[in-house]
Amino acid sequence: MDGLELVSSNKIYGGFQKVYSHESSELKCKMNFSIYLPPQAEGGDTKLPVIFYLSGLTCTEQNFISKSGFQRYAAEHGIVVVGPDTSPRGVKIQGDDKSWDFGISAGFYLDASKEPWSSNYRMGSYLNKELYDLIISAFGNVVDPARIGIMGHSMGGHGALISVLRNPGQYKSVSAFAPICNPSTCPWGVKAFTGYLGENKNEWKEWDATELVKKYNGPPLTLFLDQGAADKFYIEKQLQPEILVEACRSVGVPVILNVRDGYDHLYYYISTFIAEHFDFHAKILKA
Known part of the structure; x- marks a missing residue:
């Protein structure tokens, strides 16, 4: 199947949580991705909507599939869910493992332009071109290419937002x-x-959701943002959702921000509200 190698398969909520590996031409290494096939995918008679989920710093494709409990809601709605890894694996670049927020597990879903990262750290093109096309071709019997959404957490939330804003119309919900x-x-x-x-801040703007939304010119889109009020990274101004909300409102892009009292940055928080996110996506993708 398109050069895919099955790594694992587990039945859950009537469907199958699978992990595959493949050789990536964009990243020049072997990569894993997860895919949940809900019970509605059995037999391949029905084309189903898809959501890509992007994980955050320090994560692999495993965190979301083992901690969030999303499979219950994906099964209820009949949605396929795909989860890439967060950076290239199997390439060695000097300094790639020196810190938890840069290099391995910290690809930021962009295409690096600075050496030595530019040859392998191309997570933007990997996600939005290579893996996107691979899912549509390899799982074409169950995937509806006209109904694809995207979501993410932390660095992956950044990835989801820039992916939908940089590729108008490719994703219907975010x-x-x-x-x-x-x-x-x-x-x-x-x-x-x-x-x-590098140092060119004009290039930075091309990978920054707050800057990208100011010039968004694609199909109607609503950004759904979720934030724990007790999240230490929110308190430390790493996340800054209010700045994005202000930018959205300045150009008339609809935006929802839910601030959850008492919740932090971890999967306890995500698992509490993941059902609301699937409801949001389902209303758009199944309309």
Whole structure:
């Protein structure tokens, strides 16, 4: 199947949580991705909507599938869910493992333009071109290419937002848990952008949701943002959802921001509200 190798398969809520590996031409290494096939996918008679889920710093494709409990809601709605890894694996670049917020597990879903990262750290093109096309071709009997959404958490929330804003019409729905909303102005983003892109801040804007939404000119789109009020990274101004909300409102892009009292940055928070996100996506993707 398109060069895919099955890594694992587990039955859950009537469907199957699978992990595959494949050789990536964009990243020049072997990559894993997860795919949940709900019970409605059995037999391949019905084309189903798809949601891509992007994980955050330090994560692999495993965190979301083992901690969030999303499969229950994907099964209820009949939605296929795909989860890529967060950075290239199997390539060795000097310094790629020195810190938890840059390099391995910290690809930021962008295409690096600065050496030595530019050859392998192309998560933007990997996600939105290579893996996107691979899912449509390899699972074409169950995937409806006209009904694809995207969501993510933290760095992955940033990835979801920039993916939908940079590729108008490719994704019909978007939501994000505790996303990095204005990376050009927060410590995580400044470190990543300087390392991957260099010092040209005009290039940074092309990977910053707050900047991208100001010039969005695609199909109607509502951004659904979710934030825990007790999240230490929110308190430390790493995430800054209010800045993105202000940018959306300045150009008339609909935006929802739910701030959840007492909730932090972890999967306890995500698992509490993941059903609301699937409801949001389902209303759009199944309309």
